[in-house]
Amino acid sequence: MDTKLFEFGDFEIWKRGDKYFARYDAGAHQVAMREDEISEEEAKKAMQGEKEATDMLFSLQKRLIQAGQDVRILPDFQREIAHAARASFDDLRSARPSEHFYAYALYTDSSAMTMMPAANTVEGLMQVRKEMDIPDDEEAPEFKWSVSEWKYEAWKAGSFNGISSKLRSELEHADFPSFAEKVHTDMVAALKLLESEGFFGTGAERNKIVLFVSISNDDDAVRLEDESALVLNPTIVYEEFLKRYA
Incomplete structure (x- = not known):
């Protein structure tokens, strides 16, 4: 009963x-x-x-x-994030059709007052390394994995303006630790929705791409990146991602 x-x-x-x-x-x-x-x-x-x-x-x-359940029924805000991310990434793909993407991410700031999309390609990474005069034999993993260093960080981020406005408004009346955790969860859920739709490819093509969520200029960024990557990627991709700063 x-x-x-x-x-x-x-x-x-x-x-x-x-x-x-x-x-x-x-x-x-x-x-x-x-x-x-x-x-x-x-x-x-x-x-x-x-x-x-x-x-x-x-x-x-x-x-x-985190248990890997298919998240197809989402609250409006998470769907709004997924819609904005799709718009940004679709536009970038159309603008750079010949480049080879290896990572997509969503990120916020330490105060959880903004949200932005980011992506990078092999070609974009090579261009940034050249501009920064990084020798070919120097790994410099921060340029490959730090979203703030990516060539296509915040690409066409106007679709996220309304989302960031909502974050700033809600933060005024929220308990920050639980609020920030919810923001991180919302970003993961949005990327998970796109992943479940096959937006990032399938099979061998999908295994060439890593998805994660991050925080700009924050000591907790690596932890969040690792935790979100576990949820969002095939095991083989996740395990390789963990070695990025080794």
């Missing part, structure tokens, strides 16, 4: 036997109810109030993404 324990808007906590479930609207432009099992501890936390329920949902969503 199902027993509803808590309800707030479209969010509900149900108990079925000795198990607990979160039921909520995960749709974008139409209602699409989703149900996920949660722990008793999570249920009790969510039932404390609106903020606690929201925090629990953020944590649940992050856990589902």
Whole structure:
């Protein structure tokens, strides 16, 4: 027998036997109810109030993404990010059809007040190395992997202006640690959606590309890059990515 324990808007906590479930609207432009099992501890936390329920949902969503679940039903904001990223990357591909892409990323700043797209190609990397007079025998991995050094960092980023405005507005009323974590999760979910659609290719072609999320000029960037790369890439791509600064 199902027993509803808590309800707030479209969010509900149900108990079925000795198990607990979160039921909520995960749709974008139409209602699409989703149900996920949660722990008793999570249920009790969510039932404390609106903020606690929201925090629990953020944590649940992050856990589902890290578990590799197909994220096709996304909140509006994550779909907006995916749409903006697709627009930027599509435009870049059209502008550089002969170049060989090896990485795509989304990144924010240390204050989580902005969001930007970034991508790089083998040819773009070679051009930057030449401009910086980097010898051919010097690896200089930061130019290959730091999004701020990429040739196509923030390419056609105008589609992200509205997203960044929303971040700045929401941050005024948010607890920063949980807010920043949600921003990082939203970026991963958006890239995961594009990945699930085959936007970055399949098979051997997909294995030539790495996807990740980053933070500009932040000591926590490498950790976030590694964690997001684990979720977003085939194992062979992820394992090679971990060696980038070795």
